[in-house]
Amino acid sequence: MCLLCRYISSRFINDVCRRFIDRFGNDGKNDNKSNSPSIESHEDDWTLNEAIKTRSFWAILICVGIPAMVNTGITFHIASIFDTNGLSLEVASLVLSLMALVGIPISFVLSFVLEKVKI
Known part of the structure; x- marks a missing residue:
């Protein structure tokens, strides 16, 4: 039951974070409109103070920080x-061990599945 709640909450948080980034994530720093990478593309170097002032930074921080x-x-x-x-306490330690043993392989499997399936 605990694993199911954890999975559902992580899916919900990921969905909310994706919507948040889609809505507020464009800061205009890199306005490359094409989705395909070009040979002449370059990355902008950001200082810490520049990054802190962007919505993307805070969106990613929230989306990583809350599930953690x-x-x-x-x-x-x-x-x-x-x-x-x-x-x-024995049941608690068993569940904690199972959470790790099940969670690690599931993370790898779901990463491959989510790359293939559009959510």
């Missing part, structure tokens, strides 16, 4: 969450 905070909070508090619900 949620996962860290669940991981650190899983024993107390299970204890509150009347489950033992």
